[in-house]
Amino acid sequence: MTLISLDLQSRSGKTLAKLDVDSEDTVGQLKKKFHAVNKKYYPARQRMTLPAKEGQKSGEVLKDSAKLSEYGLSSGSVVLFKDLGTQIDYSTVFFFEYFGPLVIYPLFFFLPQIFYPGQKALPLDQRPLVQKIAVAYWMFHYAKRIFETYFVHTFGHATMPIKNLFKNCSYYYGFAAFVAYFVNHPAYTAPDETLSLVCFALAMVCQFSNFRCHTILSNLRAPGETAYKIPSGFLFNYITCANYTAEIWGWILFTIGTHTIAAGLFTAAGAFQMAEWARGKHKRLQKLFDGKDGRQKYPKRWVMFPPLL
């Protein structure tokens, strides 16, 4: 319980504020204090770091939940501030990302006169079965994602920079239109109906598997816990990012079920991005759970997609 005065500086060395805090306060409380001094920088926008030590490119990032004393901060210590830019809630971004595809895809199914001008489209009841199943599956998938956003997922970070909203929405909305255009095309050639039915049935199994994976992940931490845990149970016993496995297989089955290259490209793009994330998570867990000093050792597992990754 010691009162200390911290020197908050910009990265160019200019003092932005001198903040009086208790050494037992958390970084989160420090950020609230700075927000009180400068209304523009709400806590989610603040990144605080220690000055870089010898050989470091940049200093250690201060975690919101940690106490100031944990970083060895005392009166006169310098803390560096970086503005992360306008922030937006993860859940808000997810909602807009997923709402787009949910609405865009069915537009192509229901309004061919707009998207395929001059081409004769079959009336809805005469459309190939695959097209009907595909639109239902697609809408179910994105409705499920929105549901999970509000009722299942627990987010490690509360916010992200707002420019990610535009980048992510471009990706999702663009691919939704791209895939929808070809599956719902008047000149669409349906594959064998039995093959399609089997594929979509298996794809639904993947949807439920993916949902189960998400509930396992959200139950890993009790509310308020921030420590990393080793996921276990169901497919997680064999694969670090089992949720991605189910997701990718779902889209592979969608592609085979619809015999559409555009869907294949969408699957590949998603898989590529998920592989990057999965590799990062796998490495992080292996590094954290190294088996030393009483810590568990991270078991040998596939990263995301046996037998390839």
Added chain:
Amino acid sequence: MTKHREHNNAHPAIRGYLVLYNAVQGIGWSLCLAACLSAAHKGPDRQSIFLAGSVYARWLQFAAFAEILHAGTGIVPSSPVTNFLQWLGRANALFMFAVGIPELQHLSCAPLMLIVWSLGEMIRYPWYGLQLLHACPAWLTWLRYNAFLLLYPTGVVSEMLLLWKGLPYLRSRDLYSIHMPNKYNFAWDYAIFIQIMLVLYPYLWWGNFSSLLRQRSKKLKAPVAAGGQRAAAAGKED
């Protein structure tokens, strides 16, 4: 995300390979320029000039695909995606348009494009090679960071003109396109694709050009400062 090994410290066999690669490209593009100039000397027929240079350009552009692999494996600190897109842009202009639509070879932009590419690459590849050998002369660095100021804008304008002039042929000959219906339900209208690319070209090109400008101001800072000091000293002596 990609792991970049500092390529100047990489295994000597890798460095040797890269030096060789840069040498081959540097010599190759010089031959391309020589062929163009020789053909130009014989007569002003634009198509002959283009064809003379393209004999080399086709192979050099084909081989340049290797640079994507260099970036992907990390032996060169560069982004494989950026390299791929740049390679694709050039390959499109050269193979799909200049070679694929012979009528375009009568336009000035076809041989001009090859000449501009040659001039740029004759400087760039030797620069990379000599940098790897820590034997790069200052005048080459100067050339590398100044020649592009003229060559890049000329190059991008020639490419865009070529694409623009090629559009009618793409449509009338239904080139490089896939139509529906087909078994995999895919369509690709190359003319529409090129029209979109023409809109994006200036934006993509500017990203490239401005990063070179930034590199230029960093790399050419020292000599300019030295020159300034000498000038100031000279002024004082007067």
